[in-house]
Amino acid sequence: MLIDLTDAKPFGRNEFRETMAWLRANDPVHWHTRVDGPGFWAVTRYDDALRVYRDAETFSSRFGMRLETNPAAVSAVTGRMLIVSDPPDHTQLKRVLSRGLGPDTVAAAGRLARDVVRDLLAEALAAGEVNMAEVARRLPTRVVCGLMGVPRDEWDWLGGTMNTAFEGEDEETRRASHAEIFLYFTELVARRRRNPGDDFVSRIALDRRTTADGERPLSDEEIVVNCNGVLAGGNETTRYSAAGAVLALVEHPDQWAALRAGGPAVLPTAVEEALRWTTPGVHVLRTAMAPARIGDRDIAAGDRVTIWNISANRDEAAFPHADRFDITRTPNKHVAFGDGRHLCLGARLARLELSIFLEELVDRVERVELTGEPEYTASNFTWGAKSLPVRLVARR
Numbered sequence: 001m002l003i004d005l006t007d008a009k010p011f012g013r014n015e016f017r018e019t020m021a022w023l024r025a026n027d028p029v030h031w032h033t034r035v036d037g038p039g040f041w042a043v044t045r046y047d048d049a050l051r052v053y054r055d056a057e058t059f060s061s062r063f064g065m066r067l068e069t070n071p072a073a074v075s076a077v078t079g080r081m082l083i084v085s086d087p088p089d090h091t092q093l094k095r096v097l098s099r100g101l102g103p104d105t106v107a108a109a110g111r112l113a114r115d116v117v118r119d120l121l122a123e124a125l126a127a128g129e130v131n132m133a134e135v136a137r138r139l140p141t142r143v144v145c146g147l148m149g150v151p152r153d154e155w156d157w158l159g160g161t162m163n164t165a166f167e168g169e170d171e172e173t174r175r176a177s178h179a180e181i182f183l184y185f186t187e188l189v190a191r192r193r194r195n196p197g198d199d200f201v202s203r204i205a206l207d208r209r210t211t212a213d214g215e216r217p218l219s220d221e222e223i224v225v226n227c228n229g230v231l232a233g234g235n236e237t238t239r240y241s242a243a244g245a246v247l248a249l250v251e252h253p254d255q256w257a258a259l260r261a262g263g264p265a266v267l268p269t270a271v272e273e274a275l276r277w278t279t280p281g282v283h284v285l286r287t288a289m290a291p292a293r294i295g296d297r298d299i300a301a302g303d304r305v306t307i308w309n310i311s312a313n314r315d316e317a318a319f320p321h322a323d324r325f326d327i328t329r330t331p332n333k334h335v336a337f338g339d340g341r342h343l344c345l346g347a348r349l350a351r352l353e354l355s356i357f358l359e360e361l362v363d364r365v366e367r368v369e370l371t372g373e374p375e376y377t378a379s380n381f382t383w384g385a386k387s388l389p390v391r392l393v394a395r396r
Contacts, residue, residue: 001019001022003019003023003030003032003042005019005032005042005283005306005308005380006032006034006067006380007380008378008379008380009378011282011376011377011378011379011380011383012375012376012377012378012379013376014374014376016310017314020044020308020310020311020314021311021314023042023044023308023311024044024045024311024314024315028043028044028045028048028295029041029042029043029044029048029294029295029296029297030042030044031297032306038304039304040067040285040303040304040305040306041294041297041299041303041304041305041306042306042308043294043305043306043307043308043312044308044311044312044315045295045311045312045315045317046312046313046315046317046318046319046335047315047317047318048294048295048312049307049308049309049312049335049339050335050339050340051294052286052294052305052307053307053335053338053339053340053342054339054340055292055340056086056087056090056340056341056342057289058288058289058290058292059286059287059288059289059292059305060086060286060287060288060289061083061084061085061086061090061286061287061342062074062078062079062084062085062086062287063078063084063285063287064084064285064287065083065084065284065285065286066283066284066285066381067283067285067304067306067380067381068381069285077221077225080093080219080221080222080225080226081093081222081225081226081229082094082097082226082229082345083229083233083342087341088210090341090342091341092209092210092211093209093222093226094341094345095209096204096207096208096209096218097204097226097230097345098345099203099204099207100200100203100204100207101147101200101345101346101348101349105147105200105203106348106349106352108147109143109146109147109349109352109353110352110356112142112143112146112147113139113143113352113353113356113357114356114360116138116139116142116143116146117139117356117357117360118360118364120135120138120139121135121360121361121364121365121392123135124392125364125365125392125394128391128392129371129389129390129391130389130390130392131387131388131389131390132243132246132247132368132385132388132389132390133239133243133384133385133386133387133388134387135243136238136239136240136242136243136246136357137159137163137235137239137243138156138159139238139239139242139353139357140234140235140237140238140239140350140353141155141156141158141159141162141231141234141235142155142156142159143234143349143353144230144231144234144235144349145158145159145231147199147200148188148199148200148201148227148231149188149192149197149199149200149201149202150188158181158184158231159235161177161180161181161184162177162181162231162232162235163235164177165177165178165180165181165232166232166236166382167377167379167386181228181231182224182225182228185201185223185224185227185228186220186224188201188227189201189205189220189223189224189227190220192205193205193220200227200230201223201227204218204223204226205217205218205223209222230345230346233344233345233346234346234349234350236280236281236382237275237280237281237336237337237344237346237350238350238353238354239280239384240278240280240382240383240384240385241274241275241278241280241336241350241354241384242274242353242354242357243384243385243388244274244277244278244280244384244385245270245274245277245278245354245357245358246361246368246388246390247370247374247385247388248274248277248278248325249368250368250369250370250390251325252325255325255326255327256367256368258327258328259327259358259362260362262327262328264359266327266328267355267358267359268355269327269328269329269330269332270327270358271351271354271355271358272329272332272334273325273326273327273328273329273332274327274354274358275334275336275337275350275351275354276313276319276329276332276334276336277313277325278336278384279309279310279313279334279335279336279383280336280382280383280384281309281310281336281337281338281381281382282308282309282310282379282380282381282382282383283306283307283308283309283310283380283381284306284307284309284338284342285304285305285306286304286305286306286307287302287303287304287305288300288301288302288303288304288305289301307335309335309336309338310383312335313334313335313336318333319332319334337350363395364394364395365392365393365394365395366393366394366395366396367393368390368391368392368393369390369391369393370388370389370390371389371390371391372387372389374387374388375387
């Protein structure tokens, strides 16, 4: 079989799962050559994925966490941005950022998410026919913007700019949108320094991290790059899992019926299955810092190792009947949020948003009807439905 995991076109056509299944069965730790750059290992089985995730000392994040990483850009934020840092920098940054997303913040996020979902569904029901992918995109950006203290009238602009930064038509457009976001957060941090409030940005701006030279406040740059990371991470995971959950429930009407019949009791397992089924974060990259062994393969120091979450979450050895969408599945220890030290900072928030979305959807919608074919992002990094035309029929 011809294997090219760097080709985004099969992802845009939703035609990559056969390749992943072949790799799991025949070459689960696959050496992938490239004519336009260095090769890499592709890890596609669940147990091997956990092996890499849980050994942060051997498999480093500080050289980038995706295949198309720009080394210069990564080097500029290593040790300052959570996702491209190793301990002790990662430990200290995560401690500060986690305090910024503490229990009080998550409780506030739940109330905000409830209001946002109700508004979005009311608008969608009034319209009748909508792009559910666009409805879902607005949920996490509005919630995260609200937690950051971004003015309400700027929520959709910031979310749309973030979307363009990752999915713009060309590199120049994407680069310009990234620059706009960094400039926006730079100005927001400056305002919070002068006049702090009760929001995520203010809390981390007033907090302190430990370094080799002692304690100090986070720098403006550290706050800006991590705000960008929080917004981007929340946007990608929740939007694709929410839209993908709707599509899965349409395609599996027995599961829609089970969700309606089960009520709140079935929501926790439904959320986990939606995350496993969709797996918006397709792959992550690590760099081997020392010789290692994964499965029956010897990994050399300096080798790049990719974990294909989207394959690990369909591994029959870990998930019986893995190609069946089952909202009552348990256990369901998927890797949609990664694992180990780099388990996604916003996992709790994403689960909360998705739970509220499904609860309100069932409460307000009698049925969902597809009105066109779904379209998918042509990306081997973050993936999901970018267009999902549906008709919503309200419950009486």
